[in-house]
Amino acid sequence: MSLYKAEIRRLVKRRATKLFVFCGLLVLATVAAGVFVTNQKAGPETVARAKAEAQANYQQAVEDTNRAIGECQAAQGTAKAGDYPPNCDITAPTPSDFNPDWYMPATFDFRNRFPSMVATFAGVLALVAFIIGASFVGAEWSSGGMMNLLLWRPRRRQVLGTKLAVLLAGTTVLTAALGVIWTAAFYVIAMARGSTAKMTSGAWQSLALMEARALVLVLVAGALGFGLASIGRHTATALGVAIGVIVVLQFGVGAVLGLANAKYPELYLAPFWIIAWMYKQYVAEDYHSCAVSLTGGCQPETFTITWQMAGGALTLLFALVVGVAMWTMSKRDIT
């Protein structure tokens, strides 16, 4: 327990922890401010104005169509007849082509748009957790602090496990606290610059589950940064692996699979698994295939990455990296 408390103090005292938490908060605050500024509340007047604008545009389109039909008919038998469809078959617009919603200014509908804000929140905090996790143990290795600590506590796996537990506990507290603030902030933004309608208990439950998945994503990112830095015994190892994965595996593999006309290239790209985890599923489409549909004609074949599959992948990655970090901790000499 004394080691656990000491590691909590160490994590909180570190400048890297403070700096990257501050950077994360700054990004989140900027996103929230941006959403607040670019949205506005849609009152009855705004709705009426949008309807009127849609109606006016519809009328204008009808007049333009009628004029085009008239010009077409007048051009029949002349050289200009070729500029128009045969038999002047010009389809008239319908009112449904001018949906009043499209004429509405941007408004923040909490129920529809907050999930993407939760995904943003998860992405920012996952990055922060990855860097803090890597730095927390990487700096200990490279500065010799880990060796000093092991002279006091010569149980290697216990020391590394305690550090990881402290990181995950700290990350959980930070993510949970910020998650509450994030939700409250956007609820307030929705009240001021949008709508909080249709927020049933089911909708809240769904949001809570999404935020729980966000927490898991942040924790896995923190553990990956921690594990990779511990395996390489330097913060730079984790950051190097992250950059390598992005550049080589994501861009490189993405390009190669695209050139090879692979069936579902998204299956090999991490972001789509993260999307599947956060939004419960991701449907990959094979644009080179054609499955005949009774209703929609030619439809591409699909493959759905479910949140269970994505969760399994996250669990596997977590277990692999943390397991190897623990194994190297107990087996490798400390020189």
Place this chain on the structure above:
Amino acid sequence: MDAVLEIAGLRKTYRSRKGVRRALDGFDMTVGAGEVHGFLGPNGSGKTTTLRTLLGLIRPNGGRMALFGEEVPYYLPRVAGRVGAIVESPQFFGNFTAQDTLSLLADAGGLRRERVTAVLELVGLRDRAKERVRTYSLGMKQRLAVASALLKEPKLLILDEPANGLDPGGIREMRTLMRNLAESGMTVLLSSHILGEIQLICDQVTIISAGRRVAAGSVADVLAQHTSGAVKVGLEPGVDLIGAAAILKAGGADVTVQTDHLVVGNAGNPAQVTRILAEREIYVSELSPIAADLESVFLELTGTAPIEGQNRQVDQVAAGWGQ
């Protein structure tokens, strides 16, 4: 005297693409309670590997180690609280202050925070305790390292080159500290290249070369075992040194002529030297044994004495010990 530290047949082998290197090749060492024990060896001889292995940082390939009678590394957690150590150069997280660094260690070890103030005072860092470690000189980091080793009031203190980076005053303070700690009953194992310091501070010594023990015992015994029996012979002014040397050589002596005196290497009975010379009416003005110092014994045992015109390589040691 009870053994606080016992090492027997310790082996550590490093394998790489370049081949196999035996860092420790059946090394033995025993340190008794209350001793200030010097641990000497040239660069790359296995000193730091021994200390790291003893402290559980490196896994040995064979041999037996015990601290306070408990087998290590298996029972190391049981005895770690009684062992304070610094291994090689002091390494600390640069952005923390000395106070933070030690208080975090104290927390990890479940010690009282007051102990931090006490050790900072002891090593002379009290007034600089709130400064970041990255602003410290090597000598100050060394003091902090000693403070971290003393923090848990150990029964056995293991110090690897504690005088590194210290100014002359600091070296003297460190020597006094070692002595005081030993007098308080603490056992000190001191690894150092400063042989004069070892000779002054330590009562026992172990010398390692190429991963094996080449000498062990009290400093006086080690010196005595390697004293050559040579004597310095001074003659009256104006006496022909070369002629006197020839007379002694005719009597069977192994003589070297120096600028103002002779050295007789095999003077088992120094009276014989005076008798031979006196018979030729040459009178001795000085006859004194040439005592070996720790440095010359060290260089002899480890085979690391400089040879004119050669650049000795790190692993190049005495014939028979090389790998």
